[in-house]
Amino acid sequence: MALPPKQIGTFLPSEISFLAENTKVTIIPRQALDSVDLIGLKLPSMRPMRRVEVPLWVAIILKKQSRCNIVSPAWLSEDNLKKAYEAEASNMTRFSDKLPWEWIEVGELVLESAPDDLSSAPHVIRNLLRDIREIRQAKVRAGLRGLEYTYMQLDHIGAMELNEIRPFVTMTMNELRILQNSVENEEEQAAEGMLPDDVDDGSDMDDTFETREYSAPPRNSSHFDDSVGSRLSRPPAPSYDDDGEDDDDELEMDESYLHTINR
Amino acid sequence: MATDDRDAEIDDLIDNLDRDYRFRSGAPTAQRPGSSKTREYEKEQDFAKLVRLWISERTCPDILPYDEQLMNSLTDRLREQVEFIEMATADPEVASQSKLKLLLVESELERIKFLVRGYVRARLHKIDKYYMYLSTDDSDVRQKLSVAEQRFVVRRATQLKRLYDQRFLSNFKSTPKIQRLDDNSPILQMVDQPDLDDVIFIRVLKDIPGEVVINKEDSIELRKGNIYVLPYITIRKFIAAGEVEFV
Secondary structure (H helix, E strand, C coil), X not given: CCCCHHHCCCCCHHHHHHHHCXXXXXXXXXXXXXXXXXXXXXXXXXXXXXXXXXXXXXXXXHHHCCCEEEECXXXXXXXXXXXXXXXXXXXXXXXXXXXXXXXXXXXXXXXXXXXXXXXXXXXXXXXXXXXXXXXXXXXXHHHHHCCCCCCEXXXXXXXXXXXXXXXXXXXXXXXXXXXXHXXXXXXXXXXXXXXCCCXXXXXXXXCHHHHHHHHHHHHHHHHHXXXXXXXXXXCCCCCCCCCCCCHHHHHHHHHHHHHHHHC | CHHHHHHHHHHHHHHHHXXXXXXXXXXXXXXXXXXXXXXXXXXXXXXXXXXXXXXXXXHCCCCCCCCHHHHHHHHXXXXXXXXXXXXXXXXXXXXXXXXXXXXXXXXXXXXXXXXXXXXXXHHHHHHHHCHHHHCCCCHHHHCCCCXXXXXXXXXXXXXXXXXXXXXXXXXXXXXXXXXXCCCECCCCECCCCCCXXXXXXXXXXXXXXXXXXXXXXXXXEECCCCEEEEEHHHHHHHHHCCCEEEC
């Protein structure tokens, strides 16, 4: 009610892009403009040809009215992007540190609003960005296969890339943790032989993992029903007969999820 | 002339108040070169804080403390800005002259409003979901809510209770045990509360000495710039200390 399901625990791509619009960029004004007092910053006074730093959203407004040129960020040059691609290709288990946090969003925004201000032809930059995106996506996919319930490290991932995997990763890790906990509980009980009498008052004689079944799954699955697709909304029922690690099911979840993100 | 002086004096007083208010928590107050520079810095800080609040509230499983001070000063500035726009547009001559300026002011106003709204809505969503848990008398929990939010929680709880009572709970008069809405036996917890074990995405802002243990068996080092997905509970204290942030 207060928040549409797609915005619970995560962000829309447009929201990630909105955040990226706050990145500072350098512009070359074409005409003078007095400094403007805003709520979140004071825009510097502008004089023609004198470089100033402003948030990207201001640059886009000015650019649309042909009142400035945007100095394309250094990392968005053909040269640097080629290097970044090399770096990405040379190590398939890590993301390179050649790109900023908001590289996808800023790249797209600059390409769209100021294609004529780029240091190389727009289609060259666009293709390079796409190549880098694809190679990085492959790494994300590989990383998802090894998803565990404890933690995952994602150094140098981009904001948009992170947001894309967020619903799937959160849901999977939370479910894996619940499975793990119930396996541990079961083992503990097996070791103890039986439940201690003083804990329960007689009516609660069920196993502890039954508790999990009641309380946890509804809460967690309701988070992500809409964001990941109905196939994933109900995780495979925990099977208490084996060791709880059903690799096949996990892989299947990966694949179907990737269909949805790759569309 | 005299009135100008007095105005300046009052302005100074107000500036000082503002500064004392903000820097109460021990930031250096000794030198203060022409208040405009500090103002500018504060503005950008406040904006950055608002962005962080929004991101945090959206991604954190628990409800975080309401930043009343920031929200108050932001709503004040929003109001000022709206007044400015109204004044400027009232005079058609001025309006045509400063069209661009107005466009920038209006765009920013909308951007800030979007964030403020997003922040409040993200909180409202959690308050709605965990109203039973939040309507306890535990002051630690209640303190996280603003006055308006506290009022909302209480009203929601009483209204729902009344609705349920009238519609069906009154039929179970003979067994008062099943009339309860807040039964918290380990089998079936009726009070939905935030799961602090849920994983979150974080960025490490500064090196943290030692290792952090996760789930008893794994431990990791937190170095500046690292991005991790891990259970909220293991990292909560570093977030509160500002050493780690939500992403």
